[in-house]
Amino acid sequence: MTWPRIGKPEQVRAAANLRDYARACREFSWDEARRELSGLPSGNSLNIACVAVDRHAAGPRCGRTAIRWIDRHDRAHDFSYSELREWTNRFANLLQELGVRRGDRVFTLLGRVPDLYVAALGTMKAGCVVSPLFSAFGPEPIRERLRLGEGSVLVTTPALYRRKVRGIRDFLPSLSHVLLVGGDAEPRTTALGPALAAADPEFDAVPTKPEDAALLHFTSGTTGTPKGALHVHQAVLAHHVTARYALDLRPDDMFWCTADPGWVTGMSYGVIAPLTHGATLISDEGEFDALRWYRVLSAQHVTVWYTAPTALRMLMRDARKPGDFDLAALRFVASVGEPLNPEVVVWGQEALGLPVHDNWWQTETGAIMIANLAAAEIRPGSMGRPLPGVKAGLLERGPDGRALVTDGRVREITAPGVEGELALRPGWPSMFRAYWHDSERYARAFADGWYLTGDVARRDEDGHFWFVGRADDVIKSAGHLVGPFEVENALLAHPAVAEAGVIGKPDPVAGELVKAFVTLRPGYEPTETLRWELLAFGRHALGAVAPKELVFDQWLPHTRSGKVMRRLLKARELGLPEGDVSTLEVPG
Numbered sequence: 195m196t197w198p199r200i201g202k203p204e205q206v207r208a209a210a211n212l213r214d215y216a217r218a219c220r221e222f223s224w225d226e227a228r229r230e231l232s233g234l235p236s237g238n239s240l241n242i243a244c245v246a247v248d249r250h251a252a253g254p255r256c257g258r259t260a261i262r263w264i265d266r267h268d269r270a271h272d273f274s275y276s277e278l279r280e281w282t283n284r285f286a287n288l289l290q291e292l293g294v295r296r297g298d299r300v301f302t303l304l305g306r307v308p309d310l311y312v313a314a315l316g317t318m319k320a321g322c323v324v325s326p327l328f329s330a331f332g333p334e335p336i337r338e339r340l341r342l343g344e345g346s347v348l349v350t351t352p353a354l355y356r357r358k359v360r361g362i363r364d365f366l367p368s369l370s371h372v373l374l375v376g377g378d379a380e381p382r383t384t385a386l387g388p389a390l391a392a393a394d395p396e397f398d399a400v401p402t403k404p405e406d407a408a409l410l411h412f413t414s415g416t417t418g419t420p421k422g423a424l425h426v427h428q429a430v431l432a433h434h435v436t437a438r439y440a441l442d443l444r445p446d447d448m449f450w451c452t453a454d455p456g457w458v459t460g461m462s463y464g465v466i467a468p469l470t471h472g473a474t475l476i477s478d479e480g481e482f483d484a485l486r487w488y489r490v491l492s493a494q495h496v497t498v499w500y501t502a503p504t505a506l507r508m509l510m511r512d513a514r515k516p517g518d519f520d521l522a523a524l525r526f527v528a529s530v531g532e533p534l535n536p537e538v539v540v541w542g543q544e545a546l547g548l549p550v551h552d553n554w555w556q557t558e559t560g561a562i563m564i565a566n567l568a569a570a571e572i573r574p575g576s577m578g579r580p581l582p583g584v585k586a587g588l589l590e591r592g593p594d595g596r597a598l599v600t601d602g603r604v605r606e607i608t609a610p611g612v613e614g615e616l617a618l619r620p621g622w623p624s625m626f627r628a629y630w631h632d633s634e635r636y637a638r639a640f641a642d643g644w645y646l647t648g649d650v651a652r653r654d655e656d657g658h659f660w661f662v663g664r665a666d667d668v669i670k671s672a673g674h675l676v677g678p679f680e681v682e683n684a685l686l687a688h689p690a691v692a693e694a695g696v697i698g699k700p701d702p703v704a705g706e707l708v709k710a711f712v713t714l715r716p717g718y719e720p721t722e723t724l725r726w727e728l729l730a731f732g733r734h735a736l737g738a739v740a741p742k743e744l745v746f747d748q749w750l751p752h753t754r755s756g757k758v759m760r761r762l763l764k765a766r767e768l769g770l771p772e773g774d775v776s777t778l779e780v781p782g
């Protein structure tokens with residue numbers, strides 16, 4: 195079905211931050227963008243926390259609310275830019291007192307609490323690298339990421355520490371300090387509250403260089419361990435500019451990004467970008483609940499709302515309707531992380547009076563790359579067009595589904611409507627600079643002057659990009675990227691499991707569900723009890739990324755080199771043709 199395009203009224207277009215897309219694309223330069231960020235320290239230093247916090251704390255907006263935190267009991271607590279400056283200074287001083295050195299990794303494992311923002315920004319002020327972890331991860335993903343990133347410090351809560359970290363602590367030799375938020379310290383930990391209270395509120399931010407490391411975000415691939423995408427301080431230029439263009443963000447906005455800061459969206463746009471604009475960011479400690487969300491939107495007079503397709507689909511299905519709430523302040527709605535089906539865009543237009551603006555990016559790009567803009571018509575189902583300063587292309591693909599590289603060269607697709615691997619020309623400031631300790635993997639992500647995204651898309655005759663799917667086996671469940679290899683490995687730790695293959699099974703709300711196919715070792719029977727036991731085992735080890743479905747399969751398809759063919763499992767699950775099976779091992 196073809197969905198009607200959604201035009202924008204003249205007053206919306208005239209007021210948008212980016213009115214003339216073609217001209218902005220022609221004239222944009224990242225150097226110019228840097229000049230626009232006033233109040234930066236002179237010389238060649240650049241520190242994300244200074245751009246986000248200290249710049250405003252030193253000026254007339256120092257008393258403006260930087261963070262409005264809503265606790266689980268619906269109480270709102272405000273923190274001004276001045277207060278945030280002071281608390282992040284204290285955190286930076288504390289790190290120095292503990293002997294944490296410039297460049298060391300400070301991990302956070304926290305829900306959405308004020309200490310998370312203080313720790314992330316204070317870490318960057320101290321010249322250390324912050325690596326946020328999703329607090330719903332189980333012990334296995336936590337251990338793997340802390341181990342790979344050689345974390346020196348972990349900031350978490352007593353409850354999370356007891357449930358998920360205490361048992362793995364001895365496997366993490368580089369972890370020197372665990373700082374606990376709230377409650378008393380456990381043995382081998384430090385209570386953060388008293389330590390911060392005792393720390394000096396003045397701190398001169400470490401004069402980091404634009405290319406110094408600032409953030410380490412772990413993301414999943416199809417094979418091997420999770421990948422640590424390293425971002426540098428000058429990524430902040432991209433956070434700032436893309437929020438202005440793609441989210442239409444302005445200094446007086448009440449901005450709510452619903453993503454958890456344990457993922458890249460929650461850090462780039464849930465923490466950094468709104469602060470660089472001097473706006474107020476809303477942080478809600480509670481989990482998704484339709485009534486709660488409508489209440490936050492209404493009571494906090496949210497003006498710009500950045501959320502995810504799964505959440506919007508859940509709102510669409512809920513008995514409560516946007517019309518039951520006063521959402522008059524809402525001016526702009528955007529979504530990211532997974533395909534946004536046209537129904538949701540249209541629902542926004544009808545139920546909220548505002549269409550949902552889809553945009554596209556990934557952990558490695560650090561900031562939005564392709565977007566539907568406030569002033570531009572929307573073609574429901576399309577991700578929009580590349581932002582000024584971003585050059586996106588589509589590359590011809592080989593038999594493995596990825597861009598075909600012949601003698602180091604790729605072929606760009608210029609004809610409209612043809613599918614190819616989505617690729618980007620390096621040069622934007624928030625491009626990842628490394629996969630942590632994995633230079634080979636990093637090198638493989640580039641070919642012939644392009645960064646290869648692993649996504650497949652097509653472009654229409656007017657330059658709008660349309661998402662087609664992943665070129666690999668990674669799973670997107672409720673907006674979270676899940677690596678099948680990591681899930682398979684966790685299941686293999688159970689004595690009954692000989693082998694596992696994990697795929698994403700389409701789901702109307704979450705996009706995909708993690709589904710596992712398991713071959714049992716001799717002596718184990720495929721009983722319902724064992725199935726439940728394995729699901730619980732997965733949940734205990736992996737937390738939120740564990741399989742939701744599990745079936746037994748003594749005949750998993752393999753390649754001749756012995757790998758489980760997830761592609762075939764998925765085709766069979768969907769009842770689709772099995773495609774090229776020339777590498778399939780024939781049993782017998």
Ligand code: AMP
Pocket residue numbers: 413458459529530531532533534552553554555556557558577647648649661663664670673674675
């Ligand atoms: P992550 O690195 O976890 O942010 O996940 C990035 C991946 O999410 C992309 O490579 C896409 O596969 C998917 N993704 C992000 N935004 C969109 C979008 N607007 N439409 C479809 N898929 C998306």
